[in-house]
Amino acid sequence: MINIAILGFGVVGSGTCEVLSNNADIIKKRIGEEIYVKKILDLRDFPDSPYASRVTHEADEVFSDPEIKVAVETIGGARVAYDYTKRALSNGISVVTSNKELVSTHGPELIKLAKENNCVYLFEAAVGGGIPIIRPLYKCLAANNILKIAGIVNGTTNYILSSMKNEGISYEDALKEAQKKGYAEADPTADCEGIDAQRKISILSTLAMDGKYCNPEYVHAEGISKLTTDDIELAKALCCELKLIAYFANNGDGTASAFVAPHFVDKACMLSDVEGVFNAVLVEGDYLGEAVFYGRGAGSYPTASAVAGDVLEACLKDSVDMEFRAWDDTVSVFKDYDDIKSDFLVYSKTEDVASLIDGADKIDSVSGINAVIVRSISEKDLIGKIAGNSAIGYKHYLK
Amino acid sequence: MINIAILGFGVVGSGTCEVLSNNADIIKKRIGEEIYVKKILDLRDFPDSPYASRVTHEADEVFSDPEIKVAVETIGGARVAYDYTKRALSNGISVVTSNKELVSTHGPELIKLAKENNCVYLFEAAVGGGIPIIRPLYKCLAANNILKIAGIVNGTTNYILSSMKNEGISYEDALKEAQKKGYAEADPTADCEGIDAQRKISILSTLAMDGKYCNPEYVHAEGISKLTTDDIELAKALCCELKLIAYFANNGDGTASAFVAPHFVDKACMLSDVEGVFNAVLVEGDYLGEAVFYGRGAGSYPTASAVAGDVLEACLKDSVDMEFRAWDDTVSVFKDYDDIKSDFLVYSKTEDVASLIDGADKIDSVSGINAVIVRSISEKDLIGKIAGNSAIGYKHYLK
Numbered sequence: 001m002i003n004i005a006i007l008g009f010g011v012v013g014s015g016t017c018e019v020l021s022n023n024a025d026i027i028k029k030r031i032g033e034e035i036y037v038k039k040i041l042d043l044r045d046f047p048d049s050p051y052a053s054r055v056t057h058e059a060d061e062v063f064s065d066p067e068i069k070v071a072v073e074t075i076g077g078a079r080v081a082y083d084y085t086k087r088a089l090s091n092g093i094s095v096v097t098s099n100k101e102l103v104s105t106h107g108p109e110l111i112k113l114a115k116e117n118n119c120v121y122l123f124e125a126a127v128g129g130g131i132p133i134i135r136p137l138y139k140c141l142a143a144n145n146i147l148k149i150a151g152i153v154n155g156t157t158n159y160i161l162s163s164m165k166n167e168g169i170s171y172e173d174a175l176k177e178a179q180k181k182g183y184a185e186a187d188p189t190a191d192c193e194g195i196d197a198q199r200k201i202s203i204l205s206t207l208a209m210d211g212k213y214c215n216p217e218y219v220h221a222e223g224i225s226k227l228t229t230d231d232i233e234l235a236k237a238l239c240c241e242l243k244l245i246a247y248f249a250n251n252g253d254g255t256a257s258a259f260v261a262p263h264f265v266d267k268a269c270m271l272s273d274v275e276g277v278f279n280a281v282l283v284e285g286d287y288l289g290e291a292v293f294y295g296r297g298a299g300s301y302p303t304a305s306a307v308a309g310d311v312l313e314a315c316l317k318d319s320v321d322m323e324f325r326a327w328d329d330t331v332s333v334f335k336d337y338d339d340i341k342s343d344f345l346v347y348s349k350t351e352d353v354a355s356l357i358d359g360a361d362k363i364d365s366v367s368g369i370n371a372v373i374v375r376s377i378s379e380k381d382l383i384g385k386i387a388g389n390s391a392i393g394y395k396h397y398l399k
Numbered sequence: 400m401i402n403i404a405i406l407g408f409g410v411v412g413s414g415t416c417e418v419l420s421n422n423a424d425i426i427k428k429r430i431g432e433e434i435y436v437k438k439i440l441d442l443r444d445f446p447d448s449p450y451a452s453r454v455t456h457e458a459d460e461v462f463s464d465p466e467i468k469v470a471v472e473t474i475g476g477a478r479v480a481y482d483y484t485k486r487a488l489s490n491g492i493s494v495v496t497s498n499k500e501l502v503s504t505h506g507p508e509l510i511k512l513a514k515e516n517n518c519v520y521l522f523e524a525a526v527g528g529g530i531p532i533i534r535p536l537y538k539c540l541a542a543n544n545i546l547k548i549a550g551i552v553n554g555t556t557n558y559i560l561s562s563m564k565n566e567g568i569s570y571e572d573a574l575k576e577a578q579k580k581g582y583a584e585a586d587p588t589a590d591c592e593g594i595d596a597q598r599k600i601s602i603l604s605t606l607a608m609d610g611k612y613c614n615p616e617y618v619h620a621e622g623i624s625k626l627t628t629d630d631i632e633l634a635k636a637l638c639c640e641l642k643l644i645a646y647f648a649n650n651g652d653g654t655a656s657a658f659v660a661p662h663f664v665d666k667a668c669m670l671s672d673v674e675g676v677f678n679a680v681l682v683e684g685d686y687l688g689e690a691v692f693y694g695r696g697a698g699s700y701p702t703a704s705a706v707a708g709d710v711l712e713a714c715l716k717d718s719v720d721m722e723f724r725a726w727d728d729t730v731s732v733f734k735d736y737d738d739i740k741s742d743f744l745v746y747s748k749t750e751d752v753a754s755l756i757d758g759a760d761k762i763d764s765v766s767g768i769n770a771v772i773v774r775s776i777s778e779k780d781l782i783g784k785i786a787g788n789s790a791i792g793y794k795h796y797l798k
Binding site for chain 1: 414418419421422425426428429430523529530531534535538539540541542543544609669672684685686687688689690691692693694695698700701703704705707708710711712724
């Protein structure tokens with residue numbers, strides 16, 4: 001029997017208990033041992049839960065218990081969770097988490113600490129919820145240079161954008177609806193301003209660059225709160241979908257780019273079909289070409305599914321294959337946003353945008369809008385070309 | 400330095416050499432050792448290849464070389480490849496392959512042999528080409544019961560169906576076009592009669608059932624060679640896409656179902672958007688919900704990408720996590736096709752099909768075709784209900 005602890009008995013923590021309990025038979029068959037949730041650390045009591053007797057408020061009871069091999073950190077945030085994760089790893093207890101804020105902020109230190117104490121820090125659930133993405137990126141594409149990642153990694157914003165499009169409502173109304181349905185939090189800042197996506201792309205970017213740490217603090221993040229129904233209409237007219245994309249590119253010269261911004265996504269791109277709370281991550285490897293991973297990016301069960309998968313992996317520590325390469329935060333290979341070149345769709349109802357920018361590809365529009373694709377340019381340089389002409393608009397572009 | 404051998408220097412074998420050679424730097428960084436292709440076993444000579452001096456025609460030179468740790472079997476088929484794989488594994492040499500025929504036919508024996516000789520038999524490339532699917536299914540969904548798999552796993556047939564739809568041409572013409580472009584072989588039987596898909600779903604089904612072996616021989620496989628432009632037109636009229644689907648279901652009572660057949664795929668299903676030579680596999684886990692893996696299912700580089708990923712894994716044998724559970728071929732939990740219940744779309748231009756079948760859901764059509772969805776019925780029982788009425792047609796249905 002392998003004893004584990006749950007830190008934080010909220011939606012994901014209790015969901016993880018449920019997966020481990022309901023699928024106990026197959027799990028035992030698969031890893032050869034039973035997994036037992038010995039302690040649950042939470043400030044609250046859960047008198048009605050079948051786990052009530054295992055709940056403790058004393059962190060020491062968990063971290064100094066030599067029987068506990070794995071801790072599931074589902075507290076969230078980077079304060080208490082940070083402290084507890086360090087205590088667990090320092091005591092040789094492997095930690096499994098869905099906490100993208102903590103992984104993206106303190107990954108270099110925590111992965112190092114895990115290695116030093118001969119345990120592991122696993123976080124498949126931190127990006128894409130239940131969708132397998134971290135492990136495929138790290139293991140299955142191990143022989144590839146990762147050239148590009150483009151992801152719809154935040155279900156809340158994708159749901160809002162889908163509602164705006166399908167129901168023709170404003171951002172504010174779509175947000176209210178999402179909040180009512182439980183898809184958006186009372187304070188929607190982290191989701192809607194792209195901060196959640198910023199954390200996730202920082203994790204994926206670090207993995208894609210073999211551990212060269214991408215600090216989320218320096219990743220440009222533009223959210224969706226300024227988008228209007230006009231933007232949605234424009235996307236339709238230009239045969240695109242308006243999506244919040246978390247983007248990574250290996251520039252091939254030792255540098256890399258990462259940012260989060262709304263994009264006009266061409267209908268030919270698989271990401272354009274991703275609706276509602278679903279997530280999808282497109283990965284391009286130099287030999288694989290493009291692959292897309294699609295599914296439920298959030299929610300108690302899908303996230304718990306990924307957390308529980310990592311718990312099994314951590315329980316099999318002797319055969320664990322996920323000891324990440326050290327995350328090196330001593331040098332940064334990631335470019336400042338002002339220096340990042342990417343593709344834009346530039347449009348105007350009145351101006352001949354094609355004549356404005358050399359080498360831009362004109363694209364067809366169903367509504368007589370002038371539009372071109374400008375490739376590999378920084379947003380700063382693009383603004384320079386537009387030179388304050390308020391009749392011209394633009395968005396990042398993905399095909 | 401880790402020495403490996405390539406068995407069969409064809410499209411995938413030479414592609415694997417190229418991946419390992421061109422990405423040697425990152426691979427060395429990732430696994431901490433250099434991988435060296437020491438021997439290439441092939442009947443042919445390759446005087447113009449940079450690998451010419453390493454080519455041998457003598458199998459003994461490979462299998463009795465104590466320095467060779469991993470063999471890449473890219474011969475194909477289940478005769479010579481079978482013999483060589485057994486010889487390698489018997490000598491403690493791990494084998495990595497893209498050979499679905501061999502894995503699906505002799506998996507139980509070969510996995511056992513690998514375990515007995517303390518090496519591994521890995522086959523991520525055998526399904527979905529470069530798309531990570533085997534490892535995510537096996538590892539990331541480790542805490543889930545796999546309830547369902549529906550895959551477009553054969554690029555040739557998907558290309559032909561896309562051509563028939565987009566160009567309005569017949570099966571025969573689309574096949575010829577595919578052969579001209581190198582997407583179909585001169586003898587297209589294995590692809591077009593669903594045999595390739597049969598092998599792949601047998602592998603996925605066995606993994607999904609925790610090693611309870613699904614013998615491809617008993618998997619019902621209906622291909623696309625009898626499909627006509629009328630079928631394509633019908634699909635359009637019913638707002639579906641006509642796709643060759645490899646299907647698995649866990650029946651929840653200890654039994655499972657697996658088969659390959661053309662399906663009308665509802666537009667709401669992500670698989671309906673998969674065009675041309677692309678592959679996609681939809682997996683449903685009891686906690687994950689549905690996830691889709693999409694990408695290039697064939698071709699030299701994508702397949703070599705997956706093979707090379709497995710080579711890295713096999714080289715790290717001490718930390719390998721992919722020692723599959725034994726494949727047990729002593730009992731079969733897979734149902735005979737006549738007993739398999741699945742969903743069908745039943746249609747007629749003249750008959751009122753809704754009145755024919757109790758509890759069927761009527762669906763809308765743009766062309767006045769009468770159509771219903773009949774759920775959870777065997778094809779045999781469905782045929783009984785139709786009772787030889789030639790004005791009524793049907794296809795498997797997937798939403």
